[in-house]
Amino acid sequence: MTRALKLLAVAVAALALSGAVATAANAPAQKTKSKPKEVTVADFYFGPEKLTLKKGQSVNWVWAESNTYPHDVHLKSGPKGLKGKASYSTKTTAVTSAEFEKTFTTPGTYHFICTIHPTLMHMTIVVKK
Numbered sequence: 574m575t576r577a578l579k580l581l582a583v584a585v586a587a588l589a590l591s592g593a594v595a596t597a598a599n600a601p602a603q604k605t606k607s608k609p610k611e612v613t614v615a616d617f618y619f620g621p622e623k624l625t626l627k628k629g630q631s632v633n634w635v636w637a638e639s640n641t642y643p644h645d646v647h648l649k650s651g652p653k654g655l656k657g658k659a660s661y662s663t664k665t666t667a668v669t670s671a672e673f674e675k676t677f678t679t680p681g682t683y684h685f686i687c688t689i690h691p692t693l694m695h696m697t698i699v700v701k702k
């Protein structure tokens with residue numbers, strides 16, 4: 574093995590080690606919070622179109638990299654007395670490279686649309702008590 578190769582091997586080993594340490598340090602935090610459910614925002618659908626959550630679970634909308642049109646996530650209707658309604662909608666549209674995460678703490682039925690393609694892109698989220 575040449576000197577340069579040896580140095581490279583040491584650097585790779587160090588990187589792998591630091592990665593392992595970081596993963597171990599993050600593990601307890603991941604246990605306390607359940608992973609968000611992922612919804613794909615694509616031309617021209619939300620996938621899946623229906624989700625059932627437990628109170629306190631989160632949804633992460635992820636814009637597909639294959640998109641060629643802009644989309645948003647907009648709360649059309651939610652449970653009665655829902656507070657902070659505006660926080661359930663994105664403020665802008667995006668084509669790709671975007672995510673929107675929201676935690677649901679109020680039980681009930683939520684209807685979401687893309688305001689640009691409301692007849693094609695709609696989804697329902699039911700939050701159980």
Ligand SMILES: [Cu+2]
Nearest residue numbers: 644687689690
């Ligand atoms: Cu759209």
